[in-house]
Amino acid sequence: MTVQGHRYEVTESALGYQGRIIAVRRDLVRMPEGDVSQRDVVVHPGAVGVVALDDADRVVLVHQYRHPVGEPLWELPAGILDVHGEAASVAAARELAEETGLRADRYDLLVDVWSSPGMTDEAYRVFLARGLHEIPAAERYVPEHEEAEMGVARIDLDDAVARVLRGEITNAMAVIGLLATVRSRTDGFAGLRPLDAPWPARPAHSG
DSSP states (O other), X not given: OEETTEEOEEEEEEEEEEOSSOEEEEEEEEOTTSOXXXXXXXXXXXXXXXXXXXXXXXXXXXXXXXXXXXXXEEEOSEEEOOXXXXXXXXXXXXXXXXXXXXXXXXXXXXXXXXXXXXXXXXEEEEEEEEEEEEOOGGGSOOOOGGGGGOEEEEEEHHHHHHHHHTTSOOOHHHHHHHHHHHHHHTTTTTTOBOTTOOOTTSGGGOO
16 A cells, blocks of 8 residues: 555554454554554445435435444445445345335445544445335345334435434434435436446445
């Protein structure tokens, strides 16, 4: 990795913790002036999210309990990239179906994000889904754990953005996805990238 003409060399790397989803890696990194400093990295598989927008300009949000913050949050339908080689757009469609019981006729690539690059390599890709329709009840995914109590609501897009600005929607992916959707709506979503646009952060899941 080269930054401003300097190479940040990793002189030593060790896995400090391996969990069910994340790991923590300890790297010793040589700084431009020659000093070596420790950097702890939360290693994450990556994730996808979906701004599902219906014909009435309402977004589909889920209300899910999040243990680290001790409360439920309004979020986009989303999930981790836990299927090897699965295209991000396919993962997004799967998560939308599992969490909301919806399918979409059209997907567009909305935005790519490094969630917190000072401490994790987590990257996520957010899609815009349109042409929504219900999955028959007999074909729906049966949720478990926190998802079993998850609520689903359709909220006017402009109202959802107002909730962001009032501090009522605070999940980072939801904030970014909603604001990106409103901005993209100004030109009729003409500027959105195709689903197979390169994703350097997770090349195995591009598409």
